[in-house]
Amino acid sequence: MGSLNWLTRRISPQPIAAVFGSEMIRLMQIRGSSEHKIQGAIEVALDDQDGIREALVMFKGKRCVACLPTSDVLVQHIRVTIDEGDQEILERLLKHDSRWGNAEVRKVCIKTTGSGGTSKQELLCVGVDRTLSQNVVENLESAGAEVIAVTVPLYASIRAFDKLYRRDGDEKMTSMLIDMDGESSMVMIAHGANCVFAHKIESASTEIEEKLESNSLAVPAQHHTEDSDVNEFERRNENEPRGLCGVRESNDGIEAKVAGDLERCLRHHDALFPDRAVDRVIFTGRGANDSDRCAAIASELGIEGYIADPSAWITGASECASGPAWTTAAGMCLRYSEIAA
Amino acid sequence: MKHPFDDFLPPSVHTNREDKRVIRIGIVLVAVVSIATAAAFATTLSGWRGLLQNRGSVAVRWDDANIRVQALVKAQKMTKDSIEIASHLERFVDGVPRSLILWELTQLLPEQSALSDIRLETRVRITDDKHEERKEMITLLGIAPNDSSISAYIEALSTSTYFSNVSLMYAQQEGNTTNRNFSMQLEVSSNASFVMETER
Numbered sequence: 159m160g161s162l163n164w165l166t167r168r169i170s171p172q173p174i175a176a177v178f179g180s181e182m183i184r185l186m187q188i189r190g191s192s193e194h195k196i197q198g199a200i201e202v203a204l205d206d207q208d209g210i211r212e213a214l215v216m217f218k219g220k221r222c223v224a225c226l227p228t229s230d231v232l233v234q235h236i237r238v239t240i241d242e243g244d245q246e247i248l249e250r251l252l253k254h255d256s257r258w259g260n261a262e263v264r265k266v267c268i269k270t271t272g273s274g275g276t277s278k279q280e281l282l283c284v285g286v287d288r289t290l291s292q293n294v295v296e297n298l299e300s301a302g303a304e305v306i307a308v309t310v311p312l313y314a315s316i317r318a319f320d321k322l323y324r325r326d327g328d329e330k331m332t333s334m335l336i337d338m339d340g341e342s343s344m345v346m347i348a349h350g351a352n353c354v355f356a357h358k359i360e361s362a363s364t365e366i367e368e369k370l371e372s373n374s375l376a377v378p379a380q381h382h383t384e385d386s387d388v389n390e391f392e393r394r395n396e397n398e399p400r401g402l403c404g405v406r407e408s409n410d411g412i413e414a415k416v417a418g419d420l421e422r423c424l425r426h427h428d429a430l431f432p433d434r435a436v437d438r439v440i441f442t443g444r445g446a447n448d449s450d451r452c453a454a455i456a457s458e459l460g461i462e463g464y465i466a467d468p469s470a471w472i473t474g475a476s477e478c479a480s481g482p483a484w485t486t487a488a489g490m491c492l493r494y495s496e497i498a499a
Numbered sequence: 500m501k502h503p504f505d506d507f508l509p510p511s512v513h514t515n516r517e518d519k520r521v522i523r524i525g526i527v528l529v530a531v532v533s534i535a536t537a538a539a540f541a542t543t544l545s546g547w548r549g550l551l552q553n554r555g556s557v558a559v560r561w562d563d564a565n566i567r568v569q570a571l572v573k574a575q576k577m578t579k580d581s582i583e584i585a586s587h588l589e590r591f592v593d594g595v596p597r598s599l600i601l602w603e604l605t606q607l608l609p610e611q612s613a614l615s616d617i618r619l620e621t622r623v624r625i626t627d628d629k630h631e632e633r634k635e636m637i638t639l640l641g642i643a644p645n646d647s648s649i650s651a652y653i654e655a656l657s658t659s660t661y662f663s664n665v666s667l668m669y670a671q672q673e674g675n676t677t678n679r680n681f682s683m684q685l686e687v688s689s690n691a692s693f694v695m696e697t698e699r
Contacts, residue, residue, distance in 0.1 A: 226507075262507045262508070262509050264503040264504055264507060265503065266503055266504070284504060284507075286507040288509060291507055291508060295508070295512075305508075307505060307506035307507075307508060308506060308507045308508050309504060309505060309506060309507060310504060310507065312504065313502065313504035313505070493505075
């Protein structure tokens with residue numbers, strides 16, 4: 159049976175990553191398990207059902223993995239005793255937000271403290287409203303796709319950098335990822351490839367969105383990005399995220415709320431792991447196209463900053479799916495490529 | 500290894516999908532089995548029809564063969580009967596005609612001699628090579644005036660082409676007379692030819 163599953167995974171095309179943003183859906187598929195090559199990548203407007211249907215035709219197979227937008231994801235850190243059950247955890251979560259009541263909850267233990275009867279564990283709980291995930295599934299399946307899983311940017315974005323953490327000692331690297339897309343931003347802190355902290359910042363990028371629209375940085379929907387002049391800036395041959403050392407800081411700075419939220423995130427991490435400091439901050443998502451703002455954030459935090467571009471690990475992706483906006487989609491593709499291998 | 504954040508679809512969704520997949524596969528299997536059964540039934544029916552047609556043809560041929568066999572058996576029986584009749588007739592056809600024997604016996608008889616009894620006996624013997632060997636024996640009883648007449652009669656019969664192995668059984672005086680009663684036995688020659696002598 160195991161051999162049959164392995165053979166099926168090897169033969170069948172890898173699933174299409176469908177990342178739902180605030181305004182558009184990014185679809186990406188790669189092929190090859192050892193050397194990743196782009197099969198196709200396209201952006202379609204969120205409400206363009208016919209466009210989604212047409213876009214799916216250019217990919218191999220119908221299997222899709224959907225990724226919900228950051229705004230639809232519930233993230234909460236809670237500290238509970240070891241023997242606390244799921245119901246108690248849910249009650250604790252409901253105290254923070256009533257939306258947890260109808261959410262499909264997944265949790266991972268970040269850290270365990272104490273010993274014996276007083277031992278406690280820090281849980282990172284992530285929830286997705288069942289109705290929203292069902293809507294996403296119906297949206298894609300009505301366009302002819304077969305949704306095999308629904309994931310969140312929190313996980314998918316970190317997977318895009320798995321290649322950076324394959325050597326011994328790489329797990330000592332502490333990175334902060336800021337996924338800026340639409341109305342919400344997701345802040346993640348990872349030890350190597352393991353996510354140990356996550357927090358959602360609401361309305362962090364509204365100003366960025368307005369700025370992007372005014373500067374005509376938005377890529378036209380339903381078109382390949384390979385001919386776009388904007389993406390020429392994003393092309394590079396290095397595997398490391400692009401540094402922000404030479405970028406001029408924005409004169410506008412960042413709003414106080416965002417700065418405060420990021421500071422609190424760092425303090426929370428430092429409290430959990432006092433012996434580990436964040437080494438670098440990586441900006442992903444559509445909002446990361448504004449390198450000035452990213453530089454301002456990095457300066458505010460006092461941490462070395464980079465703009466993500468995982469297209470360097472996918473042959474052919476630099477022409478049509480480069481830049482931080484494709485980080486989540488690339489992460490999902492690389493994750494399922496790893497499973498297929 | 501699957502990460503908890505890999506999938507946020509409720510397990511019931513996957514269970515329902517698995518159930519639907521199982522039902523779909525089941526329907527496909529049932530359809531395949533049904534089609535295979537229908538195809539097998541159609542093939543069998545076609546074969547059965549062919550068999551029925553062949554059975555009719557075979558029955559006609561069988562009846563025809565029966566009639567032919569009966570006719571053949573009848574013809575064989577008739578042939579056998581005919582052969583038996585022919586064999587029976589052969590006994591009378593192949594032997595020397597009785598009239599000729601009687602003629603020869605009486606013509607060779609010496610003067611003043613008479614025959615009182617003539618007995619013709621046919622003996623059949625199966626040889627080693629399963630062939631019938633037929634022998635006709637004649638026993639004569641008569642009266643002769645003397646022994647010389649009997650000898651002359653024996654001599655005459657021996658020289659005849661119709662008889663062979665002539666032997667005297669006895670010759671004795673009849674009462675107080677000089678006549679002699681005699682008895683002799685002779686064999687009819689099987690290769691005697693039907694040549695009627697016009698005059699002797």
